[in-house]
Amino acid sequence: MSPSASDVTSGWGWQAVKVLTILVYIFMFAPILAVVILSFNDSMFGGFPMTGFSLRWYEKLMGNEAVLRAFRTSLWVALVTSVICTTLGIMAAMALVRYEFPGKQLVNTMVIAPALVPETVLGVGLLLLIRWAQEPRTLGLMVAGHIMLALPYVVLVVQARLIGIKRVYEEAALSLGANRFHTFREVTLPLLMPAIVASMLLVFTISFDNITASMFWRPSGVETMPTQILSMLKISISPEINALGTLMIVITVGVPLLGGALARMLARGAK
Amino acid sequence: MTAAEARRPWLLLAPTLLALLVLMVLPICIMLLFSFYEFVTGGVEREVLTTANWHEFFTDSYYHYFLWKTVRVAGITAVLCAVMGYPPAYFIAMTHFKHKWLLLLLLIVPFWISFTIRTFSWINILGEQGVINVVLLKLGIISEPLRMLYTEGAVIMGMIHFLLPYMILNVYVSLEGIDRNLISAARTLGCTNWQAFREVTLPLSLPGLMAGLLLCFVLAAGSYVTPEILGSGRDALFGNLIYDTIMGQLNWPMGATLSMVLLVLLGAVAAVYSRYMGLSRMFKGLSR
Numbered sequence: 001m002s003p004s005a006s007d008v009t010s011g012w013g014w015q016a017v018k019v020l021t022i023l024v025y026i027f028m029f030a031p032i033l034a035v036v037i038l039s040f041n042d043s044m045f046g047g048f049p050m051t052g053f054s055l056r057w058y059e060k061l062m063g064n065e066a067v068l069r070a071f072r073t074s075l076w077v078a079l080v081t082s083v084i085c086t087t088l089g090i091m092a093a094m095a096l097v098r099y100e101f102p103g104k105q106l107v108n109t110m111v112i113a114p115a116l117v118p119e120t121v122l123g124v125g126l127l128l129l130i131r132w133a134q135e136p137r138t139l140g141l142m143v144a145g146h147i148m149l150a151l152p153y154v155v156l157v158v159q160a161r162l163i164g165i166k167r168v169y170e171e172a173a174l175s176l177g178a179n180r181f182h183t184f185r186e187v188t189l190p191l192l193m194p195a196i197v198a199s200m201l202l203v204f205t206i207s208f209d210n211i212t213a214s215m216f217w218r219p220s221g222v223e224t225m226p227t228q229i230l231s232m233l234k235i236s237i238s239p240e241i242n243a244l245g246t247l248m249i250v251i252t253v254g255v256p257l258l259g260g261a262l263a264r265m266l267a268r269g270a271k
Numbered sequence: 272m273t274a275a276e277a278r279r280p281w282l283l284l285a286p287t288l289l290a291l292l293v294l295m296v297l298p299i300c301i302m303l304l305f306s307f308y309e310f311v312t313g314g315v316e317r318e319v320l321t322t323a324n325w326h327e328f329f330t331d332s333y334y335h336y337f338l339w340k341t342v343r344v345a346g347i348t349a350v351l352c353a354v355m356g357y358p359p360a361y362f363i364a365m366t367h368f369k370h371k372w373l374l375l376l377l378l379i380v381p382f383w384i385s386f387t388i389r390t391f392s393w394i395n396i397l398g399e400q401g402v403i404n405v406v407l408l409k410l411g412i413i414s415e416p417l418r419m420l421y422t423e424g425a426v427i428m429g430m431i432h433f434l435l436p437y438m439i440l441n442v443y444v445s446l447e448g449i450d451r452n453l454i455s456a457a458r459t460l461g462c463t464n465w466q467a468f469r470e471v472t473l474p475l476s477l478p479g480l481m482a483g484l485l486l487c488f489v490l491a492a493g494s495y496v497t498p499e500i501l502g503s504g505r506d507a508l509f510g511n512l513i514y515d516t517i518m519g520q521l522n523w524p525m526g527a528t529l530s531m532v533l534l535v536l537l538g539a540v541a542a543v544y545s546r547y548m549g550l551s552r553m554f555k556g557l558s559r
Contacts, residue, residue: 008365008454008464020358025374027355028381028435031392034402038395092287099280107284110291116541117295117534118493120510124517124530125298131523132301148294151287180279209385211496215514226387233500237394245388252383 032249039242057243067244070228077139077224078207081146085203086196088147089154094184096155097162115152122149123216137219145217146207153206154199161195162188194263201259205252299534305527314521324528334512338532341509344423345492348430352487353480355431356438360479361472363439364446375443378436390429390500397425397501421503429501430491437490438483445479446472485544489537509533 008014042052061067092111096104114122126145130137165188173183189196211226218227225248232241306324309317328334363374381389396402397419404416419425449472457467495510507515513533517526 008468009367011464013464013468017358017362021362024355024359024435024439025377028432029377030402031396031432032384032389034395035388035392088287088290091283095280095283099283101277101280107288110296111287114291114295116489116538117299118489118510118537120493120495120513121299121302121530121534121537122295124513124526125302126294127517128301128305128523128527129294129298132305144290144294148290151290155287205383209387211387212494212510215496216518226385229385229387229391230496230500233391233394237398241391242395245385245392248385248388252385253380256383 035242035245036249038239039246041239041242043239057239058247060240061243061247064240066223067228070223070225073139073222074208074225077143077146078204080143081150081207082200082203084143085147085150086154086199089151089199090158090192090196092151093155093158093162094188097159098167111155112152114148119149119212123213126213127216137217139219139222142214142217142219142224145213146203146210149210149213150203150206153202157199157202158192158195161192165191194267197259197263197266201256205256208252302527302530302534305524306531308524308527310522310524314523316524324524327525328528328532334529337507337509337512338536341492344427344430344508345488348427348434348491349484349487351427351431352434352438353442353484356435356483357442357480360439360442360446363443378439381433381436386433387496387500389433390497393425393429393432393501394420397428420501421506423502423506426498426502426506426508429497430494433497434487434490437486441483441486442476442479445476445482449475482544485540489540489544493533493537 037050039057040053040055041050042054042056043050095101096108096111122145126141126148127137130141135141169187169191170183173187174180178186209226210224211230214224214227215230218224223231229241229244232238232244305316307320307322309319309321309323311317359374363371366374368374394401398404399416399418399420401420403419404413407413408416453471453475454467457471458464462470492508493510495508495514498506498508498511509529510533513526513529516522516529
């Protein structure tokens, strides 16, 4: 009998699994790679073959007022959403983890619900509310909508971390005379920091990236980054879109990676 | 427990619950109400109660066609995701590869890349000037570019691309939870690797696989941006129908009716999901 009978990592079957895994990873990343490569294409048309290396599409992008405006809109919406949503989420998670109260199960389900209801339905719903109240569509509506969409994720991330923080620290602070608010600020909050940073980043990307619901919510004439890309795609497939895509990839992958490193540093500091 | 003590969780929850009531619960109630309003003309409806919208939905085969098509496309997508997602999940769970974390990280990375960009990236692969056509033309295998973009296949491909990480993470979490001693025991008792997989590993990973299937189905059936980018007009799904009814024809009552249909249909699937799988499972992979 071989020393590790549970070792399935040998034989033809395993080799096949390995090859399939590699193929699936190629499937997932090849299209994205193509976007990055084509953004440097000198050709007038979006597509292969490459005719030369050029940065002119990036240059053109920097002068594209509509894109810059959409970028600023998305940035602000995502920042505001991120701050408010994380605050709400922390409060809700505190209540759900640290207290027992009647109806907790129902509240839990309701907080998770926006992640389960189809986004199209949530999009239509909020639009109907605005129509019913006879209010105009504003960016405030979009922020409110994004907060709702991201809330379940914040609560889940903060909850997971909060369960891991022992109650005794808080109880010690309370018994030493700190009030609830001080205890939260001095004890719980620093320990929660990694989860808070993670949530803020998560909310930021959820809001910045949202298109399905934003198509319903955006005020007329206002474009967010994803809706701007969609309307550019409708006109033509120009290499400029690939350049825009590459920039967005750099931002949206770079920010969480940096944030992750930051969170790890904070976690180390908290220990 | 004092009254103040009992009130505290509700104070903490108040802003969240208020937001959800106003932004989610109330709109869905209004949606139900609107589905009984009478449509007059684009952008105008009369606030009288009528079942005309529902009658139209249940009798007009136009809507049934889209509903069936959506279920079919989402079903195909979910099954293909399972077929393509299982081997990588199995590999990551069982491998001795030192940099396993990297494989997991690469599954999370797509969540950070804009969904819109991931979807349109397929234009560079499938389009007339895309990788596949250019290579095949160069090799002389075809003389005319193949028409792959703006078809149902392209829509399904785009959805698989977007949903595959969800599937792999779901299956992976469930494979990770299997007691390796069981596989070991099966092997000791004379099973081949394949038999051990079929009799032990596969059945034990079924909860994760089912969770992945349901999640992929729900997300695919609710989408309308992927068909918008990668499909032609004929590849529209139920979500596109809702968008056009509301934003194009400004027929709010019918739009509300169709949204209710989607909500009930997918809500039922999600309810089954949460009943049998527990919701935390779906987020387990994401939050690590």
